[in-house]
């Protein structure tokens with residue numbers, strides 16, 4: 001009788017540990033963030049930090065999610081970004097994916113960056129033909145949105161378009177959701193499933209502070 005009680009207690013403990021593990025690790029994972037690289041530059045009196053991301057049509061097995069979705073579109077190395085409060089983020093995105101086109105043409109505008117500008121392969125631009133977009137880099141709560149030009153279908157393999165822009169982050173710490181607004185998840189309903197709905201691929205978090 002006594003050993004049965006201990007068996008029951010042991011079973012309850014093991015069950016509790018498994019539930020706890022499920023809740024903390026599976027339902028609320030804490031993926032690795034990448035921190036911006038500090039520089040000695042300043043802009044508008046603020047320190048400049050660098051980020052370099054790459055957008056790819058398929059993240060592969062070395063990408064996010066421990067290789068769970070190698071064929072999903074995504075930003076590499078991750079979409080979990082950390083920057084110091086009050087800094088200017090100098091973002092460089094190596095855009096390797098093809099042209100999908102925007103459903104909402106408004107996102108063809110460059111918004112919320114310094115001078116509402118970006119450079120595309122070194123050329124200063126304030127907007128992009130919406131049909132040429134592969135992705136956007138958009139932080140709604142900061143009013144930042146940049147369309148990323150896709151490489152042409154007939155471009156050579158490994159072609160990429162380098163998009164650069166600067167934006168100011170708040171002086172106070174905070175957590176800001178960001179995402180792509182091109183419905184770029186090929187093979188899902190209206191292009192908005194899978195990687196468009198999953199943090200780490202076409203959506204992420206910018207931690208300020």
Ligand SMILES: [Cu+2]
Pocket residue numbers: 073134135136180181182183184202
């Ligand atoms: Cu996208």
